[in-house]
Amino acid sequence: MTTRRDVLRLGGGLTAAGLAEALLVGPAAARPQLATPTTTGNTPDAAAWRELRRRLGPGAGLYRPEPGPENGEYGRLAPPDNLRYAHIEPAGIVACATPRDVQTAVRWAVDHGVPLAPRSGGHNYAGHSTTRGLLIHLRRMRAVTVSGERRLTVGGGATNSDVYEARAANLYFPGGRCPGVGVAGLTLGGGLGFNDRKWGLSCDRLLSTDVVLADGSLVRADARENTDLFWACRGGAGGNFGINTGFVYDSVPVAGLRATVFDLTFPLERALAVTEALQDLLAHDHAGDFDVRVGFSHPGTTPKDAAVMTVLGQRLGGERHLRKLLGRVLGLKPTRKVVEELPFWEAQDRLMDRDPATAMASKSLVPTVWLPPSTVQYIIDAVHDWRPGPGGGSGYVTLFAMGARSNDPAPDDTAFPHRAATWVIDIGTAWKPGTPDAEVRDLIHQTAVIHHALRHQLGTSAAYVNFPDPDLRHWQTAYYGDNHDRLATIKEHYDPHRVFDYPQAVGTSG
Numbered sequence: 146m147t148t149r150r151d152v153l154r155l156g157g158g159l160t161a162a163g164l165a166e167a168l169l170v171g172p173a174a175a176r177p178q179l180a181t182p183t184t185t186g187n188t189p190d191a192a193a194w195r196e197l198r199r200r201l202g203p204g205a206g207l208y209r210p211e212p213g214p215e216n217g218e219y220g221r222l223a224p225p226d227n228l229r230y231a232h233i234e235p236a237g238i239v240a241c242a243t244p245r246d247v248q249t250a251v252r253w254a255v256d257h258g259v260p261l262a263p264r265s266g267g268h269n270y271a272g273h274s275t276t277r278g279l280l281i282h283l284r285r286m287r288a289v290t291v292s293g294e295r296r297l298t299v300g301g302g303a304t305n306s307d308v309y310e311a312r313a314a315n316l317y318f319p320g321g322r323c324p325g326v327g328v329a330g331l332t333l334g335g336g337l338g339f340n341d342r343k344w345g346l347s348c349d350r351l352l353s354t355d356v357v358l359a360d361g362s363l364v365r366a367d368a369r370e371n372t373d374l375f376w377a378c379r380g381g382a383g384g385n386f387g388i389n390t391g392f393v394y395d396s397v398p399v400a401g402l403r404a405t406v407f408d409l410t411f412p413l414e415r416a417l418a419v420t421e422a423l424q425d426l427l428a429h430d431h432a433g434d435f436d437v438r439v440g441f442s443h444p445g446t447t448p449k450d451a452a453v454m455t456v457l458g459q460r461l462g463g464e465r466h467l468r469k470l471l472g473r474v475l476g477l478k479p480t481r482k483v484v485e486e487l488p489f490w491e492a493q494d495r496l497m498d499r500d501p502a503t504a505m506a507s508k509s510l511v512p513t514v515w516l517p518p519s520t521v522q523y524i525i526d527a528v529h530d531w532r533p534g535p536g537g538g539s540g541y542v543t544l545f546a547m548g549a550r551s552n553d554p555a556p557d558d559t560a561f562p563h564r565a566a567t568w569v570i571d572i573g574t575a576w577k578p579g580t581p582d583a584e585v586r587d588l589i590h591q592t593a594v595i596h597h598a599l600r601h602q603l604g605t606s607a608a609y610v611n612f613p614d615p616d617l618r619h620w621q622t623a624y625y626g627d628n629h630d631r632l633a634t635i636k637e638h639y640d641p642h643r644v645f646d647y648p649q650a651v652g653t654s655g
């Protein structure tokens with residue numbers, strides 16, 4: 146019998162009242178809480194850890210923060226991608242090789258009252274795949290195989306790069322841009338990429354998934370079995386219902402396809418005209434062949450005038466057509482211009498982003514209207530006026546194009562509710578680990594001010610659950626719209642004792 150346990154809690158956050166006060170009285174008073182996690186769970190003795198090690202299969206490993214030959218593996222597996230949460234060190238890490246290892250780890254953690262967190266790619270923005278208890282790491286379960294005509298079976302620990310590397314069969318499903326992002330986290334929260342306007346979100350291509358539940362059982366969720374769980378696994382976010390050990394996707398044959406990639410940089414003074422032209426183009430691209438990410442960014446380390454606009458994307462098809470389509474944008478004289486037609490897979494490689502890990506925080510919005518010129522100008526000014534502080538923290542607003550096929554499902558067809566979105570807006574900051582707390586608070590406060598302004602200008606608080614914000618109030622509605630109550634009922638059914646828990650887990654109040 147499982148017992149309810151205390152789990153990792155990230156400390157507080159900027160409350161709505163706090164934000165209102167901060168916005169009223171200015172930056173000096175804005176003090177978002179920095180994450181100060183605490184955890185109260187049982188501390189198993191050495192015999193219990195030995196028992197866990199004995200029960201694991203031959204391909205698995207158990208790593209603890211103690212001197213010895215295995216310490217290197219612990220050090221490699223423990224840090225999350227967001228170094229803001231790197232100080233949260235697990236008491237033990239199970240590197241699972243099979244679903245059975247995952248079952249063993251879950252049962253052991255429950256039996257010993259140890260908090261747990263699953264991790265696949267480790268790219269969660271808000272440290273939700275960190276714990277001071279047992280980290281259940283799926284990275285060894287990364288196989289990608291073809292089954293049936295168009296079915297891609299993907300291990301629960303696979304990343305975007307594993308999927309791209311398994312290209313021999315010329316089968317593709319829409320994934321994300323960063324090679325290290327886990328397919329699990331990406332899919333469970335939705336999944337935006339450069340092909341979602343053409344072929345839907347990652348979660349929209351999911352046919353079935355295997356899940357280890359809180360009682361250690363392994364179940365399948367698809368259109369026939371555990372249908373509510375299947376619905377929840379398409380946008381309800383990772384870490385809520387169980388540990389997904391494998392995914393089967395309906396993939397797209399891409400043999401012979403070509404794409405034209407574009408990578409443009411503009412000075413901010415041309416950003417308004419560029420955004421207008423791009424929005425016009427997106428509004429008329431009903432087939433979803435065209436996809437784009439627009440970045441307004443201040444690099445932080447260099448003077449103000451280094452803030453720029455970047456436009457990165459692709460159109461499925463040849464270069465001549467793309468150049469015609471982008472004519473108005475290219476006419477605005479980018480300072481850097483790459484336009485290149487490539488075979489499909491090479492184009493996806495070109496779009497991959499290999500940014501090194503850093504400490505960061507982000508807020509998001511998901512509007513259903515095109516950005517009016519006044520809002521674009523607000524973003525331009527905010528990024529231009531970004532205050533990096535002595536440590537040189539960067540600031541950015543990134544627009545991820547939505548629409549076309551990614552808006553085809555109804556808001557309650559899957560748990561991902563944002564089916565009338567024009568953009569997903571990511572408002573973020575990154576800083577070097579070791580930057581003083583006061584400076585970090587000021588960076589985060591600047592993102593809060595931008596978020597607050599855009600929320601009012603665009604008339605929405607909707608947010609993307611895969612860009613989680615620990616300071617967000619009313620996150621239940623923001624992430625899930627009207628779907629949260631159904632998700633909470635499903636959570637109650639599959640995980641009544643909240644073995645899978647974190648500060649913004651489905652069904653948490655506040």
Ligand SMILES: Cc1cc2nc3c(=O)[nH]c(=O)nc-3n(C[C@H](O)[C@H](O)[C@H](O)COP(=O)(O)OP(=O)(O)OC[C@H]3O[C@@H](n4cnc5c(N)ncnc54)[C@H](O)[C@@H]3O)c2cc1C
Nearest residue numbers: 265266267268269273274321322323327330337383384389
């Ligand atoms: C550099 C970078 C680039 C990104 N680019 C994109 C992008 O292009 N498009 C996009 O949509 N998003 C993007 N994201 C956001 C990304 O989708 C989310 O951070 C996603 O949750 C990461 O998944 P993960 O498996 O790497 O993360 P993890 O931190 O491993 O997991 C995320 C959450 O899911 C849980 N979890 C992990 N594995 C499992 C599992 N097997 N079963 C159940 N729960 C699990 C974790 O406990 C955690 O709560 C990006 C993030 C970063 C940092």
